[in-house]
Amino acid sequence: MTxxxxxxxxxxxxxxxxDFPILRRQAHGHPLVYLDNAATTQKPQVVxxxxxxxxxxxxxxxxxxxxxxxxLATDAFEAGREKVARFLxxxxxxxxxxxxxxxxxxxxxxxxxGRLRVRAEDEVVISAMEHHSNxxxxxxxxxRTGARLRVAPIDDRGELMVDALFALLNERTRLVAVxxxxxxxxxxxxxxxxxxxxxxxGVAVLVDGAQAAYHLRVDVQALDCDFYAATGHKxxxxxxxxxxxxxxxxxxxxxxxxxxxxxxxxxxxxxSTWNELPHKFEAGTPxxxxxxxxxxxxxxxxxxxxxxxxAHEQALLAYGTEALQQVDGVRLIGTAxxxxxxxxxxxxxxxxxxxxxxxxxxxxxxxxxxxxxxxVMDRFGVPATARASIAMYxxxxxxxxxxxxxxxxxxxxx
Amino acid sequence: MSELSDLYQEVILDHxxxxxxxxxIENASHHADGYNPLCGDRLSLFVQVDAxxxxxxxxxxSGCAISKASASLxxxxxxxxxxxxxxxxxxxxxxxxxxxxxxxxxxxxxxxVLAGVREFPVRIKCASLAWHTLKAALDRAPVASTE
Numbered sequence: 001m002t003x004x005x006x007x008x009x010x011x012x013x014x015x016x017x018x019d020f021p022i023l024r025r026q027a028h029g030h031p032l033v034y035l036d037n038a039a040t041t042q043k044p045q046v047v048x049x050x051x052x053x054x055x056x057x058x059x060x061x062x063x064x065x066x067x068x069x070x071x072l073a074t075d076a077f078e079a080g081r082e083k084v085a086r087f088l089x090x091x092x093x094x095x096x097x098x099x100x101x102x103x104x105x106x107x108x109x110x111x112x113x114g115r116l117r118v119r120a121e122d123e124v125v126i127s128a129m130e131h132h133s134n135x136x137x138x139x140x141x142x143x144r145t146g147a148r149l150r151v152a153p154i155d156d157r158g159e160l161m162v163d164a165l166f167a168l169l170n171e172r173t174r175l176v177a178v179x180x181x182x183x184x185x186x187x188x189x190x191x192x193x194x195x196x197x198x199x200x201x202g203v204a205v206l207v208d209g210a211q212a213a214y215h216l217r218v219d220v221q222a223l224d225c226d227f228y229a230a231t232g233h234k235x236x237x238x239x240x241x242x243x244x245x246x247x248x249x250x251x252x253x254x255x256x257x258x259x260x261x262x263x264x265x266x267x268x269x270x271x272s273t274w275n276e277l278p279h280k281f282e283a284g285t286p287x288x289x290x291x292x293x294x295x296x297x298x299x300x301x302x303x304x305x306x307x308x309x310x311a312h313e314q315a316l317l318a319y320g321t322e323a324l325q326q327v328d329g330v331r332l333i334g335t336a337x338x339x340x341x342x343x344x345x346x347x348x349x350x351x352x353x354x355x356x357x358x359x360x361x362x363x364x365x366x367x368x369x370x371x372x373x374x375x376v377m378d379r380f381g382v383p384a385t386a387r388a389s390i391a392m393y394x395x396x397x398x399x400x401x402x403x404x405x406x407x408x409x410x411x412x413x414x
Numbered sequence: 415m416s417e418l419s420d421l422y423q424e425v426i427l428d429h430x431x432x433x434x435x436x437x438x439i440e441n442a443s444h445h446a447d448g449y450n451p452l453c454g455d456r457l458s459l460f461v462q463v464d465a466x467x468x469x470x471x472x473x474x475x476s477g478c479a480i481s482k483a484s485a486s487l488x489x490x491x492x493x494x495x496x497x498x499x500x501x502x503x504x505x506x507x508x509x510x511x512x513x514x515x516x517x518x519x520x521x522x523x524x525x526x527v528l529a530g531v532r533e534f535p536v537r538i539k540c541a542s543l544a545w546h547t548l549k550a551a552l553d554r555a556p557v558a559s560t561e
Binding site: 357369377412 | 422430452453478537
């Protein structure tokens with residue numbers, strides 16, 4: 001920071017909460033305590049306004065028009081792409097592909113990189129803590145090609161056993177696909193180390209950043225990963241817009257995933273040629289308003305400061321961890337040394353589904369179930385967990401409300 | 415607005431804490447597993463049918479209070495009945511729990527205690543899992559799901 005520059009805005013959660021209109025509402029007659037941010041985050045007014053303004057002022061289809069509105073829409077769309085590129089520290093906007101969500105981003109790589117590099121008897125390595133979206137596309141790829149899926153184990157704290165992962169790498173390994181931050185456990189993985197070791201063996205790495213991109217600073221060049229999947233709706237942006245970062249050299253060599261308008265350069269019935277990056281991977285009309293909304297979310301996050309947000313959330317996570325551990329019969333699932341946001345737990349003698357229903361009646365929104373991570377549930381021998389997940393607008397009062405509501409659960413179900 | 419006590423009535427809490435017929439039946443004539451993928455309720459149902467009558471019925475499994483209580487209440491209400499009666503009862507129960515709140519429902523005796531689940535639509539599948547599993551067992555399908 002240069003001398004004389006403005007001091008970073010001090011993180012004040014009351015002011016932040018004021019930015020999110022939905023937090024004013026009630027649930028079942030109680031103030032809403034929204035602790036289901038790992039499922040989706042709420043949106044600040046600026047994001048809602050940006051989307052609304054797009055449709056009110058400049059809506060048109062992008063890239064193909066010659067009239068003023070289409071120019072404005074295209075500029076807004078590509079400006080959004082540039083914002084994402086800067087946010088993730090990609091080398092250029094050509095490395096940012098827009099998809100529908102992180103799941104689609106991963107499927108794109110499974111198809112397009114899979115076709116390029118994965119053959120029968122090759123291997124793909126994932127971890128035991130992955131979300132279904134970072135398991136199933138690879139299972140499908142292995143099924144299609146005759147390749148093998150290998151799974152790196154996790155320990156009882158929910159930490160990835162990195163040495164076991166490295167031991168799985170061999171000359172047949174083509175890709176490692178691993179989460180930056182587990183949605184079920186909150187574990188944050190040592191991506192730089194994993195990428196370094198994988199690259200030593202000529203193995204590419206895809207990182208599932210669906211959860212991470214709003215809790216941690218993501219720098220794809222520092223991570224040096226080959227692909228990074230993220231999603232707008234988990235970082236205070238709208239649903240329906242996802243991001244895939246891909247190393248340009250790799251994306252260049254990959255064939256398109258979806259075919260159609262806008263991803264082509266020329267079309268005849270004999271053959272079609274592809275458009276340049278990143279448009280080669282964006283078929284059809286994109287979610288233009290979604291990109292505008294995502295751009296506004298990135299601006300909002302950047303103005304507040306990712307480090308300030310992370311510090312607030314870490315303090316709350318520590319407070320929440322301590323508070324939940326004091327509740328009789330509660331056991332935390334996922335106690336890695338490096339965690340963010342997530343408090344997954346079970347309660348003696350009470351099924352998570354019942355926990356969720358009862359705390360919901362107190363206005364507290366948490367998630368219960370397998371969290372699209374059935375293998376994680378199996379690993380910890382539980383049918384499901386209750387999961388509270390923290391975002392920048394949560395407070396100690398929110399955690400207290402959850403703990404009080406758990407008291408109601410005990411009262412009700414004994 | 416409906417109260418939690420409409421859902422977690424004393425009878426339900428009792429059947430959750432002390433589920434009736436919570437065991438296996440060796441070599442049962444009918445068996446099926448039930449699974450509610452949404453929340454992880456699982457149950458294994460054993461039915462012994464002799465000369466068209468359910469002479470014994472039991473279940474095991476892990477699930478939420480509603481699914482366990484519903485299974486327990488079901489085994490109590492079905493034991494000793496003829497198969498036709500049991501199938502009819504499945505239809506009547508299913509109708510009861512899926513009738514929109516505010517509309518009248520048939521009085522099904524002890525089973526009526528689960529009528530409150532209608533005000534908690536997300537939990538209807540918990541209440542009906544055991545019954546879907548029973549139907550699957552009688553139809554000789556190995557696995558039931560609430561999907």
